[in-house]
Amino acid sequence: MKAARFIGRKDIQILQIPEPELRPGAVAIDVAWCGICGTDLHEYLEGPIFIPPKGHPHPLSHEEQPVTIGHEMSGTVTALGDGVSDLTVGEAVVVEPYFVCGECAQCQAGRYNLCVKMGFIGLCGGGGGLSEKIVVDRRWVHPVGNIPLDQAALIEPLSVGHHAYKRSGAKAGQTALVGGAGPIGLLLAAVLKAEGLTVIVSELSEARKAKALSTGVADYVLDPSKDDVVARVGEITNGLGADVCFECSSVNAVLDQLFAAVKPGGVIVIVSIWSKPATIDVQALVLKEIDLRGTIAYANDHPAAIKLVQDGKVRLAPFITGKIALDELVDKGFDTLINHNETAVKILVHP
């Protein structure tokens, strides 16, 4: 079968590899669609980062580069391994792409995204969504019912947004400020809106501002180059400040604005991955008793994310801005996202 393989930095090739074998407790899936994630771009441009380099196999997958990539996948069940009886062949599913040990304190506490050996399928081995077929342990396969398979490929980044929402402790009726409207910022805003919050998005890019408005995920869209974001948040919240803020840009100036715009006793969640340290206003953290919380990936979020879409509370179709074939992955996928990343939200690949 065909698969996109990470050979090395700036060297991803579509190669013929053997089909994966079904094993007990696992599910064989024909991949329908796989989204390209910012993480994939980072691996392509600067990797290996999450991908285990040669000589350093992942402790759970025991694989090292080259590996098959792609972790935002949807597909159809084609076969069930021994012991799997609660899915049916032909059923539409998505994959929660994890390796976890199941034994460490975090796994035991249900926070398996913090597993000491945590790795991602599609980065650390185990095949990937940018290939025709994959075999995944039953635990990580979630049925999606009647959600169209192209939209279902966005359940994975939507689950990232749902986990950030859960980490914030936000409640219906509160006001959220989202700093940065890239794919994760937009999908997080969609979750917040669906959960009954007033959503303010702060974003520089015209295309992303337009998307935040046209998709209806933002009640207010502010431009920090034109608007006084802190003053506007104050107006919108009757002088109280935002209940919860989300940093989705990896930009320190954005984080600074969140510290100023959050209410006393409020919460700021950092959702983005930073490649350098951040400078924070400790005085504000202390005097306003701010909670600054990290969030990574998801844990027990997929069912809730799927339900938001099934219930019509989140519409995923508007976030799909491109569909390409596997052979076009680098030319039309990565290059578009790297060079025109403001207009593209989510590009799906059909293997």
Place this chain on the structure above:
Amino acid sequence: MKAARFIGRKDIQILQIPEPELRPGAVAIDVAWCGICGTDLHEYLEGPIFIPPKGHPHPLSHEEQPVTIGHEMSGTVTALGDGVSDLTVGEAVVVEPYFVCGECAQCQAGRYNLCVKMGFIGLCGGGGGLSEKIVVDRRWVHPVGNIPLDQAALIEPLSVGHHAYKRSGAKAGQTALVGGAGPIGLLLAAVLKAEGLTVIVSELSEARKAKALSTGVADYVLDPSKDDVVARVGEITNGLGADVCFECSSVNAVLDQLFAAVKPGGVIVIVSIWSKPATIDVQALVLKEIDLRGTIAYANDHPAAIKLVQDGKVRLAPFITGKIALDELVDKGFDTLINHNETAVKILVHP
């Protein structure tokens, strides 16, 4: 009566001023003891900071400098204003030294330490503990029963420690790492120990390390100049990391160690006041899902702090390292704390 008055930076004078008048709903107190706080030193050396400067009266006290200072006070009730019937003349009390508006969202939510107009008695007006007498609204007067009045003067900083403990969400049986064993770090450690945690204190100063051990508030005392703090915390916690960490030093290198030593999913509370921004390891915050929380002063903590002392779970006497008269405030009080701050923990003033 005599009172210590903040005239200006490095100008605190013991002056004769009129006695305060009793008013309805308030309590007249003869001050027994008043501790000198780090905040008082900051005002003396660099103020006015919290003290309202000339021309900028505090919105609730309507006072500006010169003001009477001192906010860590104990004393004896001498008279009760109209409407106060639940205290008795002669009763031993401490003061929770607040001005709050009672109307803002934070006051309404019970987080009155975050009141938009919050000020401190003894800094922002309303008299202070470094004077013979004070009149305080009933709400802020807490009976201390049979706690000796000298020890009772430490209820205020103990309440700061109790609030930091509450902010952390720490539970009995967990392990806490306290970075810095100044007065607040030591009293916080005392609360943590009393609440059933294993307490690790990290501190450079020999005198403070000795105090952390001799008072029994620390199970382990580490010296970051000699010990690999992160490795030692790992050994003590069976490789898990500290459940909760407390930054009590205003030193970035200490905060960095807490980020490395805290467990995945753990909590770091910043207790100290920083005069500059901090640099933080965002990657660790995100990948370990750390909660970084600010804490300021106290809210509804005094009763619990008093009970810890009454129940014998916290012993305050060992933290009293000096007792002086009001006339000695600057010479023997401030100068000792500024020039020999490692051996002195809490100096009490008897007005």
